[in-house]
Amino acid sequence: MTDQPTTAEPSGPAGAPPGRTGLSPRKKQQISRAVQYVVLAAVVVFLAVRIDWVSLGENFTRPDIAEKTLPELFTVALKNTIIYSVGGFFFAFLLGLLFALMRMSSVRPYRWIAVAYIEIFRGLPALLIFLMILFLPLALRGFEVPGGTYGQGILGLTIVGSAYMAETLRAGLQAVPKGQMEAARSLGMSHARAMITIVIPQAVRIVIPPTTNQFVSLLKDSSLVLFLGVSGEYVELTKFGNDLASTYSNATPILVVGMTYLLVTIPLGYLASRLEKRQGKGR
Secondary structure (H helix, E strand, O other): OOOOOOOOOOOOOOOOOOOOOOOOHHHHHHHHHHHHHHHHHHHHHHHHHHOOHHHHHHHHOOHHHHHOOOOHHHHHHHHHHHHHHHHHHHHHHHHHHHHHHHHOOOOHHHHHHHHHHHHHHHHOOHHHHHHHHHOHHHHOOOOOOOOHHHHHHHHHHHHHHHHHHHHHHHHHHHHOOHHHHHHHHHOOOOHHHHHHHHHHHHHHHHOHHHHHHHHHHHHHHHHHHHHHOOOHHHOOHHHHHHHHHHHHOOOHHHHHHHHHHHHHHHHHHHHHHHHHHHHHHHO
């Protein structure tokens, strides 16, 4: 018998399957990371060459203009931002809890009202809600929001935050084991008393991390108060920075205001993260 001719297989690295490079996943990862570093370095060099650092410094980092933001930056602007945010958060929490309970109610009209409110105000832009509040006196003759300018700002943040808060609190209420309610009822408590003294306190503890994030969001949304036409003693941080930037034709006040926001939001975000981790360990 004669030997049959054999077809030569493609040559490659020793031990590597045909058609493959033979690079290990770790080697591929190292090459990919090296390429990313090169691209990042190229972008940094490009920006460093292209940016006019002198002009940037003149328009954003003027110490003399930054100094003129004091002390009103803290005594007026930051104080008002906190007033709007804390007031809006407080009433958003109460209203959100009400709608969360209504959405879980066995009474259908309550559920319909809650669903309509939540879906409408989660779907509308926050800016549009503030503009609607601005035009309320025109639509309702003789109507005035209690609290004047502060009341208008707090009302806007309450509406913006309550729809989201309702869903957060509903999730917390549903996370409480049903046995808690059953045990309370077996002890002779009414449904309302068991809800107030047993279920709601546990739900509030569960939703502390997400509600902290909600407060941070409301703090940033307080910048929309400027569309209410606030001025003087009622200005919040964004309006304050915008007015000074226009006065001096320089963006330094905007940068100062941005840093002030970060001084508040970064610690709060860190706190929310810590609370989430602690809650996760406790489960």
